[in-house]
Amino acid sequence: MKRSEINAILKDAEQFVHACGFNLPPFASWKPEAWKQVGPDAAEIAHHKLGWDVTDFNLGHYDSDGLTLFTLRNGTPENWKTGKGKLYAEKILLVGVDQVTPMHFHWNKMEDIINRSGGKLVIELYNSSPEEELDDQTPVTVVCDGVVRRLPPGGQVVLSPGESITLPQFCYHRFWAAESRVLAGEVSMVNDDDADNRFLKPLPRFPSVVEDEPPYYLLVTDYPQYYRF
Ligand SMILES: [Fe+2]
Numbered sequence: 633m634k635r636s637e638i639n640a641i642l643k644d645a646e647q648f649v650h651a652c653g654f655n656l657p658p659f660a661s662w663k664p665e666a667w668k669q670v671g672p673d674a675a676e677i678a679h680h681k682l683g684w685d686v687t688d689f690n691l692g693h694y695d696s697d698g699l700t701l702f703t704l705r706n707g708t709p710e711n712w713k714t715g716k717g718k719l720y721a722e723k724i725l726l727v728g729v730d731q732v733t734p735m736h737f738h739w740n741k742m743e744d745i746i747n748r749s750g751g752k753l754v755i756e757l758y759n760s761s762p763e764e765e766l767d768d769q770t771p772v773t774v775v776c777d778g779v780v781r782r783l784p785p786g787g788q789v790v791l792s793p794g795e796s797i798t799l800p801q802f803c804y805h806r807f808w809a810a811e812s813r814v815l816a817g818e819v820s821m822v823n824d825d826d827a828d829n830r831f832l833k834p835l836p837r838f839p840s841v842v843e844d845e846p847p848y849y850l851l852v853t854d855y856p857q858y859y860r861f
Pocket of ligand 1: 738
């Protein structure tokens with residue numbers, strides 16, 4: 633993705649989040665120059681990969697295959713291995729109408745996806761086969777706000793604002809918004825985007841960035857370049 637495209641997406645994202653009445657932590661609006669000033673006391677932000685994340689999965693068409701996220705809190709793979717420290721994560725996801733996050737599951741992370749505000753959030757579901765492909769034979773059982781839902785393979789759950797779904801490990805899911813853009817929340821176990829995403833069609837989780845202008849805000853993948861502690 634071009635940095636100019638990412639910058640425009642971020643400016644639009646912060647307006648949308650504000651319009652939804654959701655408030656982000658201070659580091660959401662730190663400019664690249666601010667990152668050069670902050671010292672080691674803020675190392676958790678970079679080390680736990682908190683902050684902005686804009687991706688088109690390197691497919692080149694963000695509007696149809698893409699997602700903007702902001703990670704508010706997260707643990708680390710080390711936390712997860714030892715069972716100590718921060719074992720949870722929280723994100724927001726900005727999902728456009730018909731903007732698909734591709735089919736994937738997580739080996740380790742169990743996650744709740746919550747429609748916080750906006751239109752409808754559509755989630756398509758399959759079980760994983762033992763070979764980690766789509767199982768198009770077995771029904772999918774999930775829990776939505778404490779109530780069991782049974783769906784055929786490839787069935788869809790449509791979440792209105794306030795509704796949520798719990799996605800267990802190995803449950804294939806892809807999602808998009810309908811009717812209007814959605815501000816979704818994610819509450820989960822530790823998020824590890826480097827090692828815990830099984831995309832049905834192998835895809836990079838993060839795009840390669842063409843630097844055609846300076847960053848407006850840093851992405852989580854920019855920290856090694858701008859913040860070294
Ligand atoms: Fe997921």
